[in-house]
Amino acid sequence: MPASRRAVNYVFLALLLGSVALFLTRHARSREALSEAAGKLHEVGSKVIYYYSSPETAGQPKPEQDEHETTATPSISDKIPLPNLHSESPSKSTEIVPPEEGIPTQASGVTHDVLDESIYSSGLSELCRATKWTEGFWLHCHSQCGDDKTSFCGGLTNARNRIQTCLRLAIDAGASVIIPAVTARAEDDLLNTNDHAVCPDEWWDTEKLQVTLKTQCPHLKTQFCDTKLASATRLQPDYRHYLAAGHTNGTFRALAESTLKSNNIQQGNISAKKPVIIEFGDTYIAWDYARSEETASIRKDLFKTLKYNSTLLALGQEILKSPELKKENFIGVHLRGEGDWPAGFGSATDQMRRYVEAIEDIRGSTPDKVRSVYVSCGDRKAIQTFREMLEPLNYLVHDKWTLLASQSEKLATVESLGFDQKGIVEYEVLVNAKFWMGISMSSMSSLIAYARTADAKEDFFEKYIFPGSTLNGINRVYEDNMVIKGDEYTKLLVVSGVDIMGSFP
Structure with missing residues (x-):
């Protein structure tokens, strides 16, 4: 074939494949779709115009260049900026466009943490x-608390569940x-969880919640x-009533x-x-x-959308930087020894006795040097009893007061915080403790156990906690x-009683 004719064919093929690439990239909904699009382009022939090297294609040979090509083949990532979704330390990026609206990219605006590719x-x-x-259809959740009976009741972990459930x-x-x-x-009365109202951003990162929901669930306005x-x-x-059966799909x-029908409202008439x-x-x-068969999927996804206030978490990180905790692995203990804790849920004395046994078992079964124990409790006298x-x-017992002394x-700053913020x-x-223990009747302990094991292949509670028990209602x-x-x-520390994990966190 004459060289001029062959050149014309190459130009025509390049234009055709370029059009296909533009169509596919505009309609791609994710990095996987981009990878699939690139693969299809690769299969068309040896004259690949764009080639996308994804984690799945890394290490594979790139398509051979035509002997007449003199310039490097640009990749799809050269044409369309993609955020680095595999970075070990999250970088700052601008607000991410929901998949329904196009390929995630960067633009000017407020910065937010890059969200995980998953x-x-x-x-x-x-x-x-x-x-x-x-x-125009809205759900306002409450638990008849606050002066106007439209707020969520505390404490901290129960209120968190009310928010996640509302979503x-x-x-x-x-x-x-x-x-x-x-x-x-x-x-001055920890049993009173209805003292004064605060906006949710004092306890949770509501900005990150909105960004995450806008990406994962853009129609869910907040x-x-x-x-x-x-x-x-x-x-x-x-x-x-809070103990009534939970809703399902x-x-x-x-x-x-x-409710709409009984009030003579047609759903089609609702609007902004x-x-x-x-x-x-x-x-x-x-x-x-x-x-609802959502424990391994929706429950975990919603849990990850609702993070605690980043300023308060940063104070926790400051405690973790203490030399006493950094120099060796430590055991974290959630001790419920405050005055509001019902003895029937596991008294402070019973907790301490069982925790000491478990701590000794850890030291005897691990090759790691374990001497430091960090105790979380709002009652300093209870911590001192445990320390003694x-x-x-031969254990060194620490708490937030001793480490920040x-x-x-x-x-x-920590002392100025309210009980729930602490x-x-x-x-x-x-x-973040290497080893940790708490009590099942505490919703905070249950939350910590869930947070530590949420990404395990098997459900922690089903595998380790529930065997040898019977659920009646x-x-x-x-x-x-x-x-x-x-x-x-x-x-x-398991205690027979109300089990909330099917509807928690």
Whole structure:
């Protein structure tokens, strides 16, 4: 074939493949789609115009260049900027465009942490794409706390569950969500979890929550603390007792539709200009992930969207930097020895006795040098009692007060926090301990155990905690009550009683 004719053919092929590449990249929904598109281009012939080297294609031979080509072949990543979603330390990036709207890219604007690549194919994102949404339809969750009875009750971990559950209920109904204020504990009466209201951002990273939801669930709009929907029609179904059965797939949508129908409201008439709000309470353990078969997917995805306040977590990191904790592996202990703790849930004395046994077992079964024990408890007298039990056994017992004693400014900052905010600081320390133990009847302990094991291949509770027990309704009875169970690194003192894990965290 004459060289001129061959050159014309090459130009035509290049234009054709370039058009295909442009079409595929515009309609690609994820890095996987880009990789697939590049693979298809590679298969068309040896004259590949764009070649995308993804983690899956790394190490494979690149297509051979034509002997007449004199310039390097540009890759798809040269044409379309892609965020580095595999970086070990998250970098700052601008707001990420949802998959439905195009390929994630960078643009000017407010910076946020780069989100993990798995969000584009998570169970949550798939659920949200399959949901039928109604613009102008809102769910306002509460538990009849606060001065106006529209806030969530504390304490910290129970309020967190109410928020995560509210998000799941809103998705089921195809509604946006209003997260109300949360009531804090009274510092002089820890049993009073309805002392004063605070906005959720004092305890949680609401900005990151919004960014994550915008990416994974873009139709799920959020408002916090105050609502700007003063003109909305407000409907209130019957109040739910917190121990009532949790909702499953479709049941809350049915409740919402029934509420609309009983108030003569057609769902098709709801709009951004004619909003309707469902006022629903109580959302505590109001979604049953177990019966919905979502414990390994949606539950984990929602858990990861709701992070604690980053400033408070940073204080926990400061404690972790203490030389006493950095020089060797340490054992974290969540001791519920405060005055609000019911003795029937496992008294402080019973906890200490079992914890000492478990700590000794850890030291006897690990080759690591383990002498340091970090104790989280709001009662310094209880910590001192525990210290006096461990020190004769050659352990060094630390707490936030002893570790920050020489850092007066940081200690003053921690001391200025409320009880629940201090809990967030301690949460960060305990989640990052090499070894840890807590008590199953504490929702904070259950949350820490879940956070430490959420990414395990098998469910931690199903494998290590629940065997040898019977679940009757919401109550779990252990054959061996008040014993320590768990794996090598994460342990719980199990106590027969209400089991919330099917609807938690």
